[in-house]
Amino acid sequence: MTDIYDALVIGAGMAGVAAATKTASKGWRVGIVDALPYGGTCALRGCDPKKILRRGAEVVDAARLMAGKGIDTGGLSINWEDLMKHKHGFTDPVPESMEQDLKAHGVETLHGVATFTGPTQVDVGGTPYEAAKILIATGAVPRPLGFPGHEHVIDSSEFLNLEVLPPRIVFIGGGFISFEFAHIAARAGSAPIILDRGERPLKSFDADLVELLINRGSDAGVEVRRLTSVTAITKSSSGYTLHTDIPGTSDTSGARQTLQADLVVHGAGRVAELSRLNLEAGQIDHGHHGVKVSGHLQSLTNPAVYAAGDAADTAGLPLTPIAVIEAKVAASNMLKSATSVPDYAATPTAVFTVPELVRVGMLEHEANDSGLNIDVRYTDTSQWYSNYRLGETAGAAKILVDRDTDLIVGAHLFGHGYAELANTISLAMKHRLTTRQLKSTTAVYPSTGSDLSSML
Numbered sequence: 001m002t003d004i005y006d007a008l009v010i011g012a013g014m015a016g017v018a019a020a021t022k023t024a025s026k027g028w029r030v031g032i033v034d035a036l037p038y039g040g041t042c043a044l045r046g047c048d049p050k051k052i053l054r055r056g057a058e059v060v061d062a063a064r065l066m067a068g069k070g071i072d073t074g075g076l077s078i079n080w081e082d083l084m085k086h087k088h089g090f091t092d093p094v095p096e097s098m099e100q101d102l103k104a105h106g107v108e109t110l111h112g113v114a115t116f117t118g119p120t121q122v123d124v125g126g127t128p129y130e131a132a133k134i135l136i137a138t139g140a141v142p143r144p145l146g147f148p149g150h151e152h153v154i155d156s157s158e159f160l161n162l163e164v165l166p167p168r169i170v171f172i173g174g175g176f177i178s179f180e181f182a183h184i185a186a187r188a189g190s191a192p193i194i195l196d197r198g199e200r201p202l203k204s205f206d207a208d209l210v211e212l213l214i215n216r217g218s219d220a221g222v223e224v225r226r227l228t229s230v231t232a233i234t235k236s237s238s239g240y241t242l243h244t245d246i247p248g249t250s251d252t253s254g255a256r257q258t259l260q261a262d263l264v265v266h267g268a269g270r271v272a273e274l275s276r277l278n279l280e281a282g283q284i285d286h287g288h289h290g291v292k293v294s295g296h297l298q299s300l301t302n303p304a305v306y307a308a309g310d311a312a313d314t315a316g317l318p319l320t321p322i323a324v325i326e327a328k329v330a331a332s333n334m335l336k337s338a339t340s341v342p343d344y345a346a347t348p349t350a351v352f353t354v355p356e357l358v359r360v361g362m363l364e365h366e367a368n369d370s371g372l373n374i375d376v377r378y379t380d381t382s383q384w385y386s387n388y389r390l391g392e393t394a395g396a397a398k399i400l401v402d403r404d405t406d407l408i409v410g411a412h413l414f415g416h417g418y419a420e421l422a423n424t425i426s427l428a429m430k431h432r433l434t435t436r437q438l439k440s441t442t443a444v445y446p447s448t449g450s451d452l453s454s455m456l
């Protein structure tokens, strides 16, 4: 007999769990299904384990900055095996505790691959289910790489489970994943190289601050090669050979180069994971960026279906807080047959390198193109007390202020602890606090927060 739900949620990551809990708390009969152990990307294969490994890198980097300043770094190193155990101490209990929590909220938990068999019908491992509303929250997977030898490339999940970190690691793509992982690997004793096909890695971040990050990373052992596309990977007796193309310019002809690696890691972008859903049977329109939805997250072609998080084609970035916001809005709209839309304003985002690179709001060129009268407040913070104290010699802030309203429209920060500053700036932007109001707020001194006033 077919089980009938008020709502069936496909995917037990941040989006799916948030939506299932919310709809069940309103008395709906809710089922949730995942093909993998519960927890999704962020908790098991992304943000959280990544930042635990990054802690090892932070400690090593912090000690090295203090070498000759009272800290003896002789013998300092990361024990990768122990750091991994520390990570597993967090990740291993997640699936069980998450599933128990869902059950405690009255959600029925299912396991297996979900496949649509009709507009409101879903099959899980041969068992048919029917639901009045279905939320697709299936996340994203690494973008397929088309070149010969792509099967030798490991993905971010595999990197976060490596038992041994080899010396020569090449990252394909100059985005979030490659930079974060390369910064960890360098402090753990490897020699990482990031290859990006474009001229400018981390394109969605401030170009000036990205250059500072690349220079700081270089001092720590992270090499970045631009305009370099991988055309093939072959296995060799001592690891892998990467064949790359470097395009010519008006002055130079193109070049082909090879480089050797013990490990090649995918950091070339992610795409919505819709491959196993059989969306055609559900009459659900979709594209490369995910399930096509209206502003209120309802499928454009099947009114019973909603989508949220990395699997949804929305204006929201593929980030955890966005997945959660979208899931809550989708759940609320399903519950009330409403059409509220997610508020993406002033979403802060950080690349967790050491130190981190942060963005809130518009880039400088976007602010200029928008026709606003922008005051660009750039500060080199490298010599500030807060950096001196750490032995750090890199840091900067670029804050874009609308001269007419005194409101911040964009903020770009590179430095230790600046992700927390971005939270304050995001709050100010969302609630329309002027820089004058922000400067009149008293911060603990000395603290990273007390730097904000001077940055403004």
Ligand SMILES: Cc1cc2nc3c(=O)[nH]c(=O)nc-3n(C[C@H](O)[C@H](O)[C@H](O)COP(=O)(O)OP(=O)(O)OC[C@H]3O[C@@H](n4cnc5c(N)ncnc54)[C@H](O)[C@@H]3O)c2cc1C
Pocket: 010, 011, 012, 013, 014, 015, 016, 033, 034, 035, 036, 037, 039, 040, 041, 042, 043, 045, 046, 047, 048, 050, 112, 113, 114, 115, 137, 138, 139, 140, 156, 157, 177, 273, 276, 277, 308, 309, 310, 311, 318, 319, 320, 321, 323, 352
């Ligand atoms: C290495 C890495 C680091 C990251 N770091 C950060 C960070 O620091 N900060 C940040 O904000 N974001 C970060 N992100 C992005 C963040 O993890 C995602 O935006 C977020 O996890 C998306 O959540 P979601 O619920 O949409 O999808 P997911 O968490 O991916 O959950 C989707 C679930 O659906 C399941 N599924 C898929 N298809 C099916 C099917 N047909 N049937 C059943 N189940 C299915 C999957 O098994 C998965 O468990 C990172 C991502 C990666 C890869």
Ligand SMILES: NC(=O)c1ccc[n+]([C@@H]2O[C@H](COP(=O)([O-])OP(=O)(O)OC[C@H]3O[C@@H](n4cnc5c(N)ncnc54)[C@H](O)[C@@H]3O)[C@@H](O)[C@H]2O)c1
Pocket: 172, 173, 174, 175, 176, 177, 178, 180, 195, 196, 197, 198, 200, 201, 202, 203, 228, 229, 230, 266, 267, 268, 269, 270, 317, 318, 319, 349, 350, 351, 352
């Ligand atoms: N701290 C965080 O919030 C965080 C961390 C990791 C991942 N994420 C999320 O996961 C998503 C995916 O991360 P990502 O780092 O894989 O992608 P990304 O979109 O950040 O960067 C991909 C990069 O790879 C380059 N590229 C693509 N194909 C290439 C090729 N064949 N050869 C060389 N370069 C190539 C692109 O030009 C781009 O610079 C991010 O967009 C982000 O939303 C977030």
